[in-house]
Amino acid sequence: MSPRPMVRPGGRSARVQKSVHAAVRELVGEVGRDALTVPMVAARAGVTPSTIYRRWGDLQELLSDVAVERLRPEAEPADLGSLRADLDAWAEQFLDEMASPPGRAYIRDALLGDPDGTHAGRCSAYAAEQIDIVLARAVRRGEPVPETELLIDRVVAPIMYRILFRPGRLDAAYARELVTNAVSGEPGTGRR
Amino acid sequence: MSPRPMVRPGGRSARVQKSVHAAVRELVGEVGRDALTVPMVAARAGVTPSTIYRRWGDLQELLSDVAVERLRPEAEPADLGSLRADLDAWAEQFLDEMASPPGRAYIRDALLGDPDGTHAGRCSAYAAEQIDIVLARAVRRGEPVPETELLIDRVVAPIMYRILFRPGRLDAAYARELVTNAVSGEPGTGRR
Numbered sequence: 001m002s003p004r005p006m007v008r009p010g011g012r013s014a015r016v017q018k019s020v021h022a023a024v025r026e027l028v029g030e031v032g033r034d035a036l037t038v039p040m041v042a043a044r045a046g047v048t049p050s051t052i053y054r055r056w057g058d059l060q061e062l063l064s065d066v067a068v069e070r071l072r073p074e075a076e077p078a079d080l081g082s083l084r085a086d087l088d089a090w091a092e093q094f095l096d097e098m099a100s101p102p103g104r105a106y107i108r109d110a111l112l113g114d115p116d117g118t119h120a121g122r123c124s125a126y127a128a129e130q131i132d133i134v135l136a137r138a139v140r141r142g143e144p145v146p147e148t149e150l151l152i153d154r155v156v157a158p159i160m161y162r163i164l165f166r167p168g169r170l171d172a173a174y175a176r177e178l179v180t181n182a183v184s185g186e187p188g189t190g191r192r
Numbered sequence: 193m194s195p196r197p198m199v200r201p202g203g204r205s206a207r208v209q210k211s212v213h214a215a216v217r218e219l220v221g222e223v224g225r226d227a228l229t230v231p232m233v234a235a236r237a238g239v240t241p242s243t244i245y246r247r248w249g250d251l252q253e254l255l256s257d258v259a260v261e262r263l264r265p266e267a268e269p270a271d272l273g274s275l276r277a278d279l280d281a282w283a284e285q286f287l288d289e290m291a292s293p294p295g296r297a298y299i300r301d302a303l304l305g306d307p308d309g310t311h312a313g314r315c316s317a318y319a320a321e322q323i324d325i326v327l328a329r330a331v332r333r334g335e336p337v338p339e340t341e342l343l344i345d346r347v348v349a350p351i352m353y354r355i356l357f358r359p360g361r362l363d364a365a366y367a368r369e370l371v372t373n374a375v376s377g378e379p380g381t382g383r384r
Contacts, residue, residue, distance in 0.1 A: 111356065120357045157350040160349075
């Protein structure tokens with residue numbers, strides 16, 4: 001969804017991205033993010049400031065790109081033997097990660113430096129990919145499954161909405177209630 | 193939810209807010225928001241820049257406060273004679289307003305200049321108040337009603353999530369599908 005060209009793994013572009021992202025993470029830990037500047041990141045990463053401005057636009061877009069990368073799932077959802085068990089476990093973990101203080105900071109950064117919505121779109125695509133893995137597994141087991149977009153609406157959206165807009169209850173029982181509503185099989189759940 | 197003291201209507205504080213908000217709206221129309229500065233807003237509003245810094249912190253927080261004010265509903269939801277009709281009409285209008293270009297810009301501004309989440313919380317409270325009006329009316333008619341928080345999860349959250357994170361289908365039929373899921377009365381819908 002990004003208008004930027006694909007990054008070839010191992011190419012110069014990928015190496016620049018890796019060193020600049022690492023520099024941001026280190027410097028945020030050392031000096032805090034309010035003191036961060038593009039020249040400081042460039043010096044640490046061993047690139048020129050203009051390389052950063054050309055590729056990321058400004059510091060806020062760079063912080064957004066780094067945040068999206070931190071929100072990328074590190075592993076496939078666990079296989080616990082049934083759709084319901086897999087979705088419960090995934091939803092609980094997603095809620096935990098997103099509602100944690102670092103998760104909230106990354107979501108915020110991802111949205112702030114994202115004038116055209118492509119960074120936020122990547123966050124949503126990560127969640128959809130994880131859900132797709134769980135659903136494909138359930139299909140192989142012969143279980144009926146809801147559609148990915150329905151799980152986005154009924155599980156992902158309420159969690160993200162409450163994190164951003166409506167403080168309150170965000171616990172494992174809430175995650176499981178949302179899953180119940182997504183897999184309950186009433187008319188309109190879009191089973192395929 | 194704001195830590196700031198209540199504003200007494202008609203008092204000096206309310207007059208300052210009104211003139212500063214009006215100045216922001218006028219100047220955004222005249223010079224565009226990227227050219228806006230606090231001294232420019234102060235001059236137009238007839239206050240000192242320090243009045244603005246003291247009350248709003250910085251330009252981004254002021255823009256956020258103005259955006260939240262623009263997101264405040266102007267009227268009660270229409271009374272169309274039944275819960276379903278009222279919710280359909282309200283959800284369609286909410287989707288239209290939030291997904292419009294100005295709506296998206298206000299949501300974005302509201303989130304950006306909002307370090308402690310109180311502005312986003314006000315947006316969510318406006319939606320909950322509108323829903324409460326619809327539900328109270330249905331209770332007076334003798335209709336069974338779901339809980340407000342369930343409507344937030346099932347109608348408001350998916351609309352806001354898709355606006356912020358997942359471009360795609362945002363039309364009246366989608367709004368009505370969300371309402372169907374909220375009022376379908378299956379176990380777990382939290383009827384009271």
